[in-house]
Amino acid sequence: MPDTALDSDSSMPLNFSFEKLFAGKWIAGAHMEDAIDRARRLNRHGIGTILNYLGEDFKDKKDTQDAVSTYISLIKKIHDGNVRADIAVKPTQIGLSISYMYAAKNYSAILEYARKNGVFVWLDMESHRYVEDTIKLYLEHLSSHKKKDTGICIQSYLRRSRRDISKIVKRNGVIRLVKGAYKESDSIAYANRAEVTENYSKLMKYLFAHADRFTIATHDMKMIELALSLDRSMHKDMTLAMLNGIRNxxxxSIAKKENVYIYVPFGSRWVDYSIRRLRELSNAVIIVRSLFSR
Ligand SMILES: Cc1cc2nc3c(=O)[nH]c(=O)nc-3n(C[C@H](O)[C@H](O)[C@H](O)COP(=O)(O)OP(=O)(O)OC[C@H]3O[C@@H](n4cnc5c(N)ncnc54)[C@H](O)[C@@H]3O)c2cc1C
Known part of the structure; x- marks a missing residue:
């Protein structure tokens, strides 16, 4: 297996060993070109990509405008360079923590440009405070065309997600199913990892039964195997997705047979994203240790 497709770009200007060790593993680099290069390398191995410009919870309109113009340039680069890449936008990086109307205006601008250039736009899902508005934003912009050009992420740790999925599927929306990466309270989310996984498998089965097109985004081998086995009997438009640096x-190894995407973040605001990955890595280590301890 050629390592060049797996290695992140070493040109990323990270100064401390901690940053190099963790952020460098998960993030393509500080610049858009780093993400495009990584996408091209993955494309050569039959893997599609989802490119995300790092940054979230912006309160300053200057930051949101930087994000919008970066996504516009990114869409142009993807289109002109014939790169197999979607983009993933965080609602609070385009203004959802400033105002709903402001975020809607920015999302429209990105979506309109992406539609003209044939680039698929994902709305990432953030903490529960933004779930209702993110779904509203998505459904308000979902075109009635059969060929969908925008999708939304839904988290299996939230108790509400079954209702949300059915609402989105009824409108023919495209869902990317994840377990969920934010710290949420027990009143709204399953706290126990086993319950989160059980709900993941229920929601996946719901998607196979009721949706035409969706993405199963996880590194959990049991969930991936379940998705592949359901797909063999139900033949849906299902893609698998993983994060850059995890199970790549x-x-x-499966890219020749399956439709696989890798989510590739880039930019200099790497801290929040890396902390979430670090927390998951430490959860994984604890699980492995518990298997070997008495
Ligand atoms: C394409 C994609 C897009 C995503 N978008 C969002 C989003 O918009 N909103 C959101 O809340 N979450 C998002 N996530 C993150 C997701 O919610 C989970 O936090 C993350 O994927 C870990 O959960 P898991 O399904 O891999 O299962 P887990 O049970 O956490 O992990 C399963 C196994 O994967 C491996 N693993 C998991 N994490 C790591 C790690 N950091 N390092 C090394 N090994 C690891 C371990 O072997 C672990 O046992 C996204 C994930 C993917 C793959």
Whole structure:
């Protein structure tokens, strides 16, 4: 398996060993070109990409405008360079923590340009405070065309997600199913990892039964195997997706047979994203340790 498709770009200007060790593993680099290069390398191995410009919870309109113009340039680069890449936008990086109307205006601008250039736009899902408005934003902009050009992420740790999924599927929306990466209270989310996974498998089965097109985004091998086995009997437009730096060797190994995407973040605001990955990495280590301890 050629390592060049797996290695992140070493040109990323990270100064401390901690940053190099963790952020460098998960993030393509500080610049848009780093993400495009990584996408091209993955494309050569049959893997599609979802490119995300890092940054979230912006309160300053200057930051949101930087994000919008970066996505516009990114869409142009994807289109002109014939790169197999979607983009993923965080609602609070385009203004959802400033005002709903402001975020809607920015989302429209990105979506309109992406539609003209044939680039698919994902709305990432953030903490529960933004779930209602993110779904509203998505459904208000979902075109009635059969060929969909925008999708939304839904988290299986939220108790409300079954209702949300059915509402979105009824409108023919495209869902990317994840377990969920934010710290949420027990009153709204399943706290126990086993319950989160059980709900993930229920929601996945719901998607196979009722949706035409969706993405199963996880590194959980049991969930991936379940998705592949359901797909063999139900033949849906299902794609698998993983994060840059996690199980990418496995992604490469199945890319000839399966439709696989890797989510590739880039930019200099790497801290929040890396902290979420670090928390998951430490959860994974605790689980492995518990298997070997008495
Ligand atoms: C394409 C994609 C897009 C996503 N978008 C969003 C989003 O918009 N909103 C959101 O809340 N979440 C998002 N996530 C993150 C997701 O919610 C989970 O937090 C993350 O994927 C870990 O959960 P898991 O499904 O891999 O299962 P887990 O049970 O957490 O992990 C399963 C196994 O994967 C491996 N693993 C998981 N994480 C790591 C790690 N950091 N390092 C090394 N190994 C690891 C371990 O072997 C672990 O046992 C996204 C994930 C993917 C793959």
């Amino acid at each position: 060797r496995y992604a490469l």
